[in-house]
Amino acid sequence: MLYRIAADITVLLHLLWILFLIFGAFIGRKYRWVKRVHISAIIFALVIQFFGWYCPFTHLEIWLRRMHDPSQSYSGSFIIHYVEKIVYINLSPKIIIVLTIILAVISLWIYSPRHKKR
Numbered sequence: 001m002l003y004r005i006a007a008d009i010t011v012l013l014h015l016l017w018i019l020f021l022i023f024g025a026f027i028g029r030k031y032r033w034v035k036r037v038h039i040s041a042i043i044f045a046l047v048i049q050f051f052g053w054y055c056p057f058t059h060l061e062i063w064l065r066r067m068h069d070p071s072q073s074y075s076g077s078f079i080i081h082y083v084e085k086i087v088y089i090n091l092s093p094k095i096i097i098v099l100t101i102i103l104a105v106i107s108l109w110i111y112s113p114r115h116k117k118r
Helices: 002-028 032-050 056-068 078-087 093-111
Strands: none
Touching: 002 032, 002 056, 002 078, 002 093, 032 093
């Protein structure tokens, strides 16, 4: 039971991480430390996409689910079932790479000096 709850929490954290990647530049404009973390996260996302690696959250969730019940492929809750559909969206790796590059470019554009508060 503990492993299943930990796996569900991991999926929710994964979703929050993705949302941070998408919207973190807006917070990073105001706080320098958030900007540094966000840019590092974008670089990390680009690296794992280019090399075809899986996110550490994915590895952790799979391990936790196997520890809970090795015979079941799905054992999450109702809400987690739908959160997983968002986190593990069914797109080709090439599309995900392109979307990650677009996200990086948009984030850099948001961080550009033209968008600094005066």
